[in-house]
Amino acid sequence: MEFLSDSVVLSRMQFALTAIFHMLWPVLTTGMGIYLVIVEGVWLNTRNPDYYLHARFWSKFYILNFGIGVATGIPMEFQFGTNWDHSQKR
Numbered sequence: 679m680e681f682l683s684d685s686v687v688l689s690r691m692q693f694a695l696t697a698i699f700h701m702l703w704p705v706l707t708t709g710m711g712i713y714l715v716i717v718e719g720v721w722l723n724t725r726n727p728d729y730y731l732h733a734r735f736w737s738k739f740y741i742l743n744f745g746i747g748v749a750t751g752i753p754m755e756f757q758f759g760t761n762w763d764h765s766q767k768r
Contacts, residue, residue, distance in 0.1 A: 689760065689761040690761055692761075693757045693758075700750040703744075703750060707743045707744050710736065717729050717732050721733060
């Protein structure tokens with residue numbers, strides 16, 4: 679377990695967990711965006727209020743997913759700079 683005391687290994691493990699968690703949100707947001715376009719299109723063609731209500735309901739989750747994706751992506755930028763900094767010699 680000596681390798682776990684190395685700060686580089688710990689930093690990269692932290693980045694891996696952040697990246698794994700972050701990658702869930704763009705995939706989910708992309709799929710939900712396609713679903714919302716389809717439901718909105720069906721509502722425009724049929725004028726059935728059920729489709730309108732579905733589109734409004736799921737659009738709130740779309741906005742939430744997008745925000746979480748952004749919030750998890752910003753720390754990744756800082757982790758790139760801190761975890762892979764080669765300016766310091768060992």
